[in-house]
Amino acid sequence: MQLHLAPMEGVVNARMRALLTAVGGIDRCVTEFVRVSDQLLPPRVFHRLCPELNNNGLTPSGIPVYVQLLGGDPGPMAENAARAASLGAPGIDTNFGCPAKCVNRHRGGSVLLDEPELLHQIISAMRAAVPKAIPVTAKIRLGFKDSSRLTEIVSAISEAGANGITIHARTKEDGYKPPAHWHQLAQVHKITNIPIVANGEVWSPTDFTECQTQSHCEDVMLGRGLLARPDLALEIKSASEGLHYKRNTWPTTLHLVEALFEDSILNCAPRHVGGPIKQWLGYLRREYQEAQLLFERIKRLNTAADITAALDEHRHYLAIAA
Structure with missing residues (x-):
């Protein structure tokens, strides 16, 4: 298979x-x-x-x-x-x-x-x-x-x-x-x-x-x-294979989202830097409530600095919620 x-x-x-x-x-x-x-x-x-x-x-x-x-x-x-x-x-x-x-x-x-x-x-x-x-x-x-x-x-x-x-x-x-x-x-x-x-x-x-x-x-x-x-x-x-699998938590998945954003900073034009992360969060929010919260927070942000700050805030929120 x-x-x-x-x-x-x-x-x-x-x-x-x-x-x-x-x-x-x-x-x-x-x-x-x-x-x-x-x-x-x-x-x-x-x-x-x-x-x-x-x-x-x-x-x-x-x-x-x-x-x-x-x-x-x-x-x-x-x-x-x-x-x-x-x-x-x-x-x-x-x-x-x-x-x-x-x-x-x-x-x-x-x-x-x-x-x-x-x-x-x-x-x-x-x-x-x-x-x-x-x-x-x-x-x-x-x-x-x-x-x-x-x-x-x-x-x-x-x-x-x-x-x-x-x-x-x-x-x-x-x-x-x-x-x-x-x-x-x-x-x-x-x-x-x-x-x-x-x-x-x-x-x-x-x-x-x-x-x-x-x-x-x-x-x-x-x-x-x-x-x-x-x-x-x-x-x-x-x-x-009949094995038990523990699904990834949102903090683990968030690492991937942050990695995508870091790549976007390096390889996308400044005006497009937020596009890939917003697009992916659009899919992730189907499975993760936290992805919806993050999407709502960044959907109108356009600069790398603003999105970075929003990601930091989101991480802080998760730490408090835990």
Whole structure:
């Protein structure tokens, strides 16, 4: 059983991958998508979105990071897949699931799910361009407007030589609205032998077990659930081994939030320094009441000094409350 970290655009960047994989339990990461149009991209584009290429394609804690490409033209997709592989990517993923209208308008993401033959051409071209030792995978949804072509989509990608498929158990029309239809993934195991990874609405070990049961998938990709509970992967693995796991307390999680903020001070423009911490607290407040309190305290603050002072006050509050 493997747990993958979802490639959430604008959220799960290199610094977030480093923080979450350091907590433990994650077996694979995928980058935010590299947008491919009609040309071969320079190496700096890949290094910007996947700085782990400077570390053999691994996070600081040693977890492999696949480079994800998004595009609708087999030729450029293959060329850029080859380039990513030459730069040291341990795997190449393909984004056929993004529901964003701006992406779909330019023939990228989930709009391609209505063209299984094109999916086959893209994966086939990428597979031919990338050394056999480097996996080529795809991330899809159940379909575009509905799930009626799911088996056709999976067959097209599988027969093109993909090494695995992650399925977000919703259609493009569903967006991110619950529920995730895990049961619909069960049918695809009858038409392919490649690994199928389930994705969507796994917020707890109970959700994970139910997802496995309904989807018949061993492996699961975690997204928002892991952002809300940074130790969720550890708890899931402990539960699967019959071990007792004590959830991280808020002070432990707060250390991660502070580490993200320290990184933001070093690497973000001053006017954006508070963005990452506010964004993450938006997820954490689902699980931690204290995260909601901290979010309310800093949501209108913009300078590093003001946010630092608010974090100090929050730490003082926790000490008194304890």
